Amino acid sequence: MSEYKLDYLQELEAESIYIMREVAAQFEKPALLFSGGKDSITLVHLAKKAFAPGRIPFPLVHIDTGHNFPEALEFRDQLAKEVAATLIVRNVEDTIRERKLTEPKGKFASRNWLQTYTLLDTIEEFSFDACIGGARRDEEKARAKERIFSVRDEFGQWNPKLQRPELWNIFNGRIHKGENVRVFPISNWTELDVWNYIREEQIDLPSIYFSHERDLIEHEGQLIASSSFIRLDPEDVVIREKVRYRTVGDMTCTAAVRSTADNINDVINEIKATRISERGETRIDDKVTEAAMEDRKKNGYF
Amino acid sequence: MNILRFITAGSVDDGKSTLIGRLLYDSKSILADQLEQLEKSSAKKNDKGEIDLALLTDGLRAEREQGITIDVAYRYFTTPVRKFIIADAPGHVQYTRNMITGASNAELIIILIDARQGVVEQTRRHSIIASLLKIPHVVVAINKMDLVDFSQDVFNNIIIDYSKVAAQLGLKDVKFFPISALQGDNIVERSEHMSWYEGPTLLQFLEEVPVENDINLNDQRFQVQYVIRPQTEDLHDYRGYAGKVQSGIFKKGDKIKILPAGIESTIESVEIGGKELSEAFAPQSVVIRLTDDIDISRGDAIVGRDQGPELKSELDVVLCWLDEKPLQPGNKYYLQHNARTVRTVVRNLEHKIDVNTLQPLEVSTPVTLNEVVRAKLKTAAPVVYDSYENSQTNGAAILIDETSNSTVAAVLFQ
Numbered sequence: 001m002s003e004y005k006l007d008y009l010q011e012l013e014a015e016s017i018y019i020m021r022e023v024a025a026q027f028e029k030p031a032l033l034f035s036g037g038k039d040s041i042t043l044v045h046l047a048k049k050a051f052a053p054g055r056i057p058f059p060l061v062h063i064d065t066g067h068n069f070p071e072a073l074e075f076r077d078q079l080a081k082e083v084a085a086t087l088i089v090r091n092v093e094d095t096i097r098e099r100k101l102t103e104p105k106g107k108f109a110s111r112n113w114l115q116t117y118t119l120l121d122t123i124e125e126f127s128f129d130a131c132i133g134g135a136r137r138d139e140e141k142a143r144a145k146e147r148i149f150s151v152r153d154e155f156g157q158w159n160p161k162l163q164r165p166e167l168w169n170i171f172n173g174r175i176h177k178g179e180n181v182r183v184f185p186i187s188n189w190t191e192l193d194v195w196n197y198i199r200e201e202q203i204d205l206p207s208i209y210f211s212h213e214r215d216l217i218e219h220e221g222q223l224i225a226s227s228s229f230i231r232l233d234p235e236d237v238v239i240r241e242k243v244r245y246r247t248v249g250d251m252t253c254t255a256a257v258r259s260t261a262d263n264i265n266d267v268i269n270e271i272k273a274t275r276i277s278e279r280g281e282t283r284i285d286d287k288v289t290e291a292a293m294e295d296r297k298k299n300g301y302f
Numbered sequence: 303m304n305i306l307r308f309i310t311a312g313s314v315d316d317g318k319s320t321l322i323g324r325l326l327y328d329s330k331s332i333l334a335d336q337l338e339q340l341e342k343s344s345a346k347k348n349d350k351g352e353i354d355l356a357l358l359t360d361g362l363r364a365e366r367e368q369g370i371t372i373d374v375a376y377r378y379f380t381t382p383v384r385k386f387i388i389a390d391a392p393g394h395v396q397y398t399r400n401m402i403t404g405a406s407n408a409e410l411i412i413i414l415i416d417a418r419q420g421v422v423e424q425t426r427r428h429s430i431i432a433s434l435l436k437i438p439h440v441v442v443a444i445n446k447m448d449l450v451d452f453s454q455d456v457f458n459n460i461i462i463d464y465s466k467v468a469a470q471l472g473l474k475d476v477k478f479f480p481i482s483a484l485q486g487d488n489i490v491e492r493s494e495h496m497s498w499y500e501g502p503t504l505l506q507f508l509e510e511v512p513v514e515n516d517i518n519l520n521d522q523r524f525q526v527q528y529v530i531r532p533q534t535e536d537l538h539d540y541r542g543y544a545g546k547v548q549s550g551i552f553k554k555g556d557k558i559k560i561l562p563a564g565i566e567s568t569i570e571s572v573e574i575g576g577k578e579l580s581e582a583f584a585p586q587s588v589v590i591r592l593t594d595d596i597d598i599s600r601g602d603a604i605v606g607r608d609q610g611p612e613l614k615s616e617l618d619v620v621l622c623w624l625d626e627k628p629l630q631p632g633n634k635y636y637l638q639h640n641a642r643t644v645r646t647v648v649r650n651l652e653h654k655i656d657v658n659t660l661q662p663l664e665v666s667t668p669v670t671l672n673e674v675v676r677a678k679l680k681t682a683a684p685v686v687y688d689s690y691e692n693s694q695t696n697g698a699a700i701l702i703d704e705t706s707n708s709t710v711a712a713v714l715f716q
């Protein structure tokens with residue numbers, strides 16, 4: 001048996017680094033879409049490794065819905081400073097005002113959908129021709145067929161006609177003016193791969209990924225942080241529980257899980273033992289329709 | 303723990319979706335909420351009261367109905383021994399294109415055969431593509447054994463038939479499995495109905511088939527993807543060549559040459575993430591620094607001094623056409639060979655290759671979607687390559703249409 005073999009995490013890392021470098025080499029104005037969650041934190045780590053000892057040759061772009069966890073925002077600023085990357089923040093709030101958009105109403109009014117406007121405006125403002133994102137193919141059925149280089153038309157839309165066969169490790173990033181490419185370097189990673197990699201590489205995460213006490217309300221079996229972004233109704237009971245987050249999105253649409261896991265080993269053990277998928281457990285917005293993800297992709301959100 | 307990438311091939315209704323569903327289900331990769339959703343949409347159950355596992359991959363089914371072209375969907379599952387990446391290529395109209403796309407990264411192919419039908423024309427086609435793309439390991443899964451009374455004779459006769467095909471195509475390392483995807487026989491669990499079968503279960507084989515032996519540790523090949531030049535005060539003169547090791551082992555002190563320029567130099571260090579490595583091998587992504595200041599840019603190759611790859615601008619190739627628009631002889635295309643892109647024209651169309659028989663056919667009509675053709679390319683600058691036969695990592699490229707930017711062909715260097 002040969003000693004020249006890579007562990008699966010090293011192999012995944014090598015592939016992701018290769019993709020990052022293709023982006024930097026093939027595009028004039030790439031950007032990394034930073035959401036504040038563990039997947040995009042992993043992307044930043046991979047980018048750092050891909051270009052070391054040089055700096056990451058593209059900015060981090062955060063589309064801020066205004067509904068983020070304060071812990072995640074603090075972490076974002078800290079991380080950008082640490083890797084000496086340019087951080088561009090654009091606010092959905094501003095888009096709503098400038099474009100006179102109607103805010104969704106309801107108990108958990110989510111700005112997820114409106115995010116698309118801000119993102120497309122930002123892409124136009126900076127003429128970004130490639131946006132790196134942290135989506136994984138294991139997340140959802142609709143993602144399984146997504147390319148690593150996914151071409152979007154002028155409206156940011158995913159169009160099956162624009163999708164190219166991807167062969168070997170050869171990525172065709174040629175586009176026409178006005179088009180851009182979404183690039184997903186961790187397409188082939190699963191949730192558990194990401195967690196194991198975070199442990200292996202000792203990557204820091206925002207504190208909300210680990211067990212902490214929080215005020216919550218329980219809604220249809222899901223625990224939602226009590227915050228000014230959701231509407232508290234008279235029948236809602238605010239409870240205080242030990243929880244952690246498995247994904248980190250907006251406070252309005254990310255559910256917490258009861259947990260005492262306050263370190264990465266315990267978190268990984270809990271995730272291994274769980275019988276519920278990441279999206280099923282923590283995303284409120286996806287429950288609306290099974291095609292929710294597909295719709296949002298078509299509209300340019302991903 | 304390492305990774306095995308494989309592709310599943312079968313004609314429509316051979317049970318490919320059921321098999322993939324079974325592997326995911328029995329390896330406990332399907333979680334409760336996903337199952338619940340399935341149960342809702344699943345009226346059909348098998349005699350163990352299980353849901354229709356084929357539905358797990360129904361994302362593609364819906365699109366098939368809408369007539370959207372999907373070439374490949376990817377599925378993942380992990381056992382304590384390995385991580386598996388399945389390229390699921392739908393077997394309908396555009397199957398050649400789909401299969402080539404999915405097969406390009408596969409180390410193993412599972413060819414499904416319906417036990418009632420035996421080796422059919424599709425089986426031959428799938429095997430031809432496996433041989434064309436040099437997939438190292440071939441698994442023939444003889445499915446629906448429950449419908450032939452789990453008969454050993456049926457199984458053995460199919461082995462005899464298929465072995466003839468394999469011999470003609472030069473397929474080595476072919477393994478046969480009698481399975482029932484629907485009932486789960488010999489997939490993860492051993493079959494209670496086929497005590498005559500003494501081999502491993504399909505999953506056991508997938509877990510054990512050695513893949514690291516497929517890595518070439520001899521011929522040093524590295525292509526520069528990106529040049530790292532921090533130009534900061536403390537790293538003022540730093541120049542690192544970022545890329546992926548395609549084959550061979552690279553380490554400090556190695557005497558190398560840069561192609562196509564032909565300049566010689568020595569490796570100063572091999573690094574990743576700013577830290578020095580004692581050596582690097584495929585498929586690692588690293589940074590190589592050289593002892594000399596040389597003008598090197600993206601697409602240049604760093605190779606061992608006395609193990610020259612080919613360096614030519616007239617290339618013999620096999621093209622697998624992937625685009626709706628037929629090949630236009632005389633038009634210029636881009637040839638993208640990993641990080642190196644050069645303009646090219648298709649000079650000579652020598653003969654088409656019949657994907658049902660592998661026989662040469664005269665080129666009397668344009669080369670269209672799903673066709674395979676032997677041709678000569680003339681490139682605007684020399685290409686540094688190996689034959690696909692010798693190197694899947696340095697022997698393959700794509701053609702891009704200059705006007706549509708589409709990827710129009712898979713290129714195998716001869």
Ligand SMILES: Nc1nc2c(ncn2[C@@H]2O[C@H](COP(=O)(O)OP(=O)(O)O)[C@@H](O)[C@H]2O)c(=O)[nH]1
Nearest residue numbers: 313314315316317318319320356446482483484
């Ligand atoms: N009896 C039996 N039926 C099977 C088996 N595997 C698949 N099928 C059935 O064959 C049909 C086609 O299977 P499917 O997985 O959709 O085929 P695909 O078109 O190759 O993906 C379905 O009705 C399955 O339930 C098997 O091992 N035994």
